[in-house]
Amino acid sequence: MWALPPALVRAASPTSLELRAGVFRQQVMPKGPRTPVWGFNGSVPGPVLRYRRGDQVRMTVVNDLPQETTVHWHGLRIPNAMDGVPFVTQIPIPRGEKFDYAFQVPDSGTFWYHPHQSSFEQVPRGLYGALIVEEDKPIEVDREVLWVLSDFKLQPDNQHVEDFGSVRDFGGIGRIGNVVTLNGRAVGEGSGLEVRSGERIRLRILNAASARIFSLQFLGHWPVVIAFDGQAVEPHTRPSSQLVLGPGMRADLVLDCMKAPGERFSVIDNWEKTSEIAKIVYRDEKPLRTKPLGAPMELEPNALPEPDLRKANEHYILFQGGVVGEPILGMVDGKPTGIYNLLNKHGLAWTMNYTAAHEHALMHQPFLHLTKGEHVVLKMINDTDFIHPMHLHGHLFRVIAVDGKPQKYREWRDTVLMAPKETIDIAFVADNPGEWMFHCHILEHAAGGMMGTIAVE
Ligand SMILES: [Cu+2]
Incomplete structure (x- = not known):
């Protein structure tokens, strides 16, 4: 589980970076052979890109895939020529070649990046990653955690079912995998979020699946939604604490962990059938505090142009x-x-x-x-x-x-x-x-x- 102590949570990515889209193997399942995946810089998900609002970013995307590609910066308001859409904003990057993306990061929030070329194949093979832009004044939390949710459709030998692009998926509900993944690993025994009683966590969740919808419920907890798709929303809890995330969508949550040391709770997905996504595991350790941290949860909003409905x-x-x-x-x-x-x-x-x-x-x-x-x-x-x-x-x-x-x-x-x-x-x-x-x-x-x-x- 990617958790960083607060001191390390400040922007960490170099503003000039090479993103290499390539083919490699990753241990997705707890047992059996590694799965041949496509990903950025040798991992699925790709590296967490972390900036401050206003950073000038330069990204050289190198294409080591067996087909052409592009990278789209999902949710970022950047110039059209940098948007990464094949034949609309750029010629796709041929095999073995590279393309320089350069843009200023306009808004704070939780965003992500993924190819827009043959995305029905390239994304579910593993080409995706989170892009986080910090607020000028972040809210007070004890630490941050990032969950990138997705799925893989695997055979018993942990290889992909090679039916990307089937007409059945195009006209039906899409390619739904049989293995749900959290940060690139199959959910299961290892998917524990270890917490200390009393701590406040900012949890950023991204649904990077090609078709799967998640409806998350944190048993025993009432996480407060503070942002959708990276943009501040009035802090609130969802009805029955259900958080629905379709493909491409993100949410930022504040999770106050107020249960007792030693307790365990499930985070479940009950979109179609109920299954466990992760466990919240309370360490057997003296509580950090006994009442929730009183700090405000409102994020500073981005300066988005306000639509006037009277003249729209x-x-x-x-x-x-x-x-x-x-x-x-x-x-x-x-x-x-x-x-x-x-x-x-x-x-x-x-x-x-x-x-x-x-x-x-x-x-x-x-x-x-x-x-x-x-x-x-x-x-x-x-x-x-x-x-x-x-x-x-x-x-x-x-x-x-x-x-x-x-x-x-x-x-x-x-x-x-x-x-x-x-x-x-x-x-x-x-x-x-x-x-x-x-x-x-x-x-x-x-x-x-x-x-x-x-x-x-
Ligand atoms: Cu649709």
Whole structure:
């Protein structure tokens, strides 16, 4: 479990760094052979990149993979040319070559990085890592812990099931692994969070899975959510203390460990069936304090442009498709195509505003044109029978309403879960010029057509 004493929690990564995407073996399962994985700098997850707000960062990505790649800096509001989207913001990095990313880190928070090229294969093979930007004045905690959650789909010999990119995953619920991982290792006996009674932990959680949704519950504890997707939210506990994280989403929690020395509690995921993700193990040690630390939990918010709903323009996005539900008709490469041909001829299953995007054919045909500085309400209408974590690049948005019902926290996010048949209103100011991806972060859905670009010009 990656825990650092507070003194070491200050920014630690060099602002100039080489990130090498390569192939190697890692002991994922407690027993049996190591698993051949793809990862950054020889580990899954890749190195934790840790900066301060305003740092000027330079990252040389070296591609030692058997295919081309890019790196996307998920949640960071950076210039379009650095966004790492193949054929939209850059030519993918060929095998054996490198690309320099350089940008200033604009916001504090918990972010991450991963390829945007063939992400349905490259991410679930292990190419992902956390990128943390410290607040100027961090809240007071005893220590920080990072949990990167994901999964692998492994055979009994610990090798991958080599069915990346199957049409069944594209049109269904995505590639769900049979091995849940925490910081790159299968969850199980070793997944213990050792704590001292009385201590306050800031727990940063990232869901880096390609398709799996987590609904976490900390038995015996009531963690307080202080940020979603890196952005400060009014500190609050979730109903029944359930924290739902779709692919790509992050949460920062404050965990006051107020149970007695020697006690143990499970952290469970009960999204579909209940399973244990980790154990909170209290050391047999004199409590650090007997009442929770009284320090404030509010994070200093980032200076995000506030959308004015009175002058915002409304735009609509209709999502259709999937292998369950109404048959659909969509446009592929400018031609109307029925669901049968969508799937069987093109390997596509989803449409946004009646268009199914080919990964390499979507460039320069944005489905929405916004004027720089425009205040926007996007009404997302999910006409499918599936849940989708929708992710916008280059901007943060406020979640305003769900099925017309105003939201209590109106939280800032870069990825929002859209339940089947649900309508979600998000609002933002389109202030970052360029062509920005807007796509489902179930990476098989994105590859299956559920993506497009929004032009800000
Ligand atoms: Cu989706």
